[in-house]
Amino acid sequence: MQKYKLKIKKYMNKKYMKKIKNIFKPNLKLVRGTRATSALFIGASLALAAGIIFGANMYYDIDTGKIMVNEIQKIAQYLEVGTSIDVGGTATTTGTSITFAGVGNITAEAASVWKTTAGDLTITSEAGDVIATGTDLQLKATNGDISATSSGDIYFGTGATPAERLRILSTGNVGIATSSPSDALAVQGNIISSGNIVLYGTSATSTFAAPIQVTRIKITGGSPSDGLVLTATDSEGNAQWESLPTGVWTDEGSSYIYPTNWSARDVAIATTTARYDLDVWGNASFGTTTDYNTPVLLVDSYNARVGIATTTPSDMFSVQGNIIGSGNMVIYGTATSSVSGDLSVAGLKTAGSIWSAGTLSITAQGGALTLQPQSGSDVNVILGGSGQLKIGSSGQFYVDASGNATTSGNIYADRFFETGGGATVRSAGEQIVRGVVPIFGFDLPVRCNTACTGQWATISRTIENTANYFPPAEEGTTRKYRFSIRYADATTSASSIWQIATSTDESTHQFTLVPSNTTDIATGYATTTNAFSSLPANPWFLRVKLGENGGYDFQVYEVLLIGLDEIQ
Known part of the structure; x- marks a missing residue:
């Protein structure tokens, strides 16, 4: 076995020199009472007995099998821990890193980890979670940043079984109540603000898309002023403040409809292809605030009918009431210049004349035709030239302009008299x-x-x-x-x-x-x-x-x- 030399500085207590020399033959063994007052260098292994002290207030407790540190100790490079470190007070760690080979716990009331020099402070875990569940965790960078340098995400959760509340993707998107934010900031739920929500873009074309639930949006950018309207400037939806175009209503409380096609000035309702200035696909009704259930005008697009003062027009044009006109009422049968149409009415009242450019035909379908003048007035049929007043399916009875009556049929009456003194006409039953x-x-x-x-x-x-x-x-x-x-x-x-x-x-x-x-x-x-x-x-x-x-x-x-x- 290799022999080790023990170098002892001259200021070491000579009382222990002999004991220390005997320990390292061939291994260094420290027994109870052994004390090293200066630095101790171990080349291979070190077996510790109970009560061995390292430096000031640092010793091995044989009862618990732990190294106890009562004061702050400085670690020049790194400290590798097999199981755990229990910190009884405030632990200050400087240098490169602290590595937990297994599951590491910090069980103090409060623990702080910081750097005293410039640079990043990084807490990483290759196994998964960074910090186990516990009390509070505070990450503080006084003059720097807190960041994740890997391709993973940062998320925060709450509860005994932590439920995710906030996540920061590696792409930079931030999600609240969502684990897959699709934009820079995505919120799954409502946002309540006691003040204004101010949106700033990086350019003049920054956009803001609001759902239908938003009832009011205040746009402070540009040059808004009283009377201006917000209009689209291109197909991308960009808008700007502009003056009202000529000819629109400006009364307070009025509604404004502005077309997207300013050159055609077309407005479309229920369709995307306006064919006229106002193109409505579907029924349209116009009423008043006094009785909105009975529209003044109704357009039935399905049956191609128009009704005035009625919701069920029975023909192409139905009027529930009287029609009064100070001018002429001209009816065309087709969309040409010829006047050849028909007028079908349940009743016709006029204080003037009924005039026809062609033949005037009056037909009573399913009922009688009654000409009833005011009491004491006449019914005049004025004929000119060779005109005739004809009666019958093919004009069997007619009266000419001279007053002569001719019939190819029979004349029946209770009694006829000849004013010229001739014989009386026979009566029915005679x-x-x-x-x-x-x-x-x-x-x-x-x-x-x-x-x-x-x-x-x-x-x-x-x-x-x-x-x-x-x-x-x-x-x-x-x-x-x-x-x-x-x-x-x-x-x-x-x-x-x-x-x-x-x-x-x-x-x-x-x-x-x-x-x-x-x-x-x-x-x-x-x-x-x-x-x-x-x-x-x-x-x-x-x-x-x-x-x-x-x-x-x-x-x-x-x-x-x-x-x-x-x-x-």
């Missing part, structure tokens, strides 16, 4: 005799008593081809028939019964005649029956039967068939 045909006539009357009692007795001859007896009914009339009968019956109150019968004994019409009830049976009584509509096509004849029990004298003098046209 019957015009078109012919009379005798169907019974003898020099002496036919007398019937028992032959007519309880049975039918034929009175007339058989009649054939009745249609040849009378001309056809006139247009606008209906053919009717009557019988004219002169007869007599003596002292009876019973009516006689008459029938039109065919050769097959079929009755087609029946009527009764009231009794003449006269004692002068030779004179007779003439009457006309009620009208009936048709006669049999087959040969027919007229027959009679006495009423009640019969048994009285009954005489027939004459029977005439009358053909009539009844006015419809």
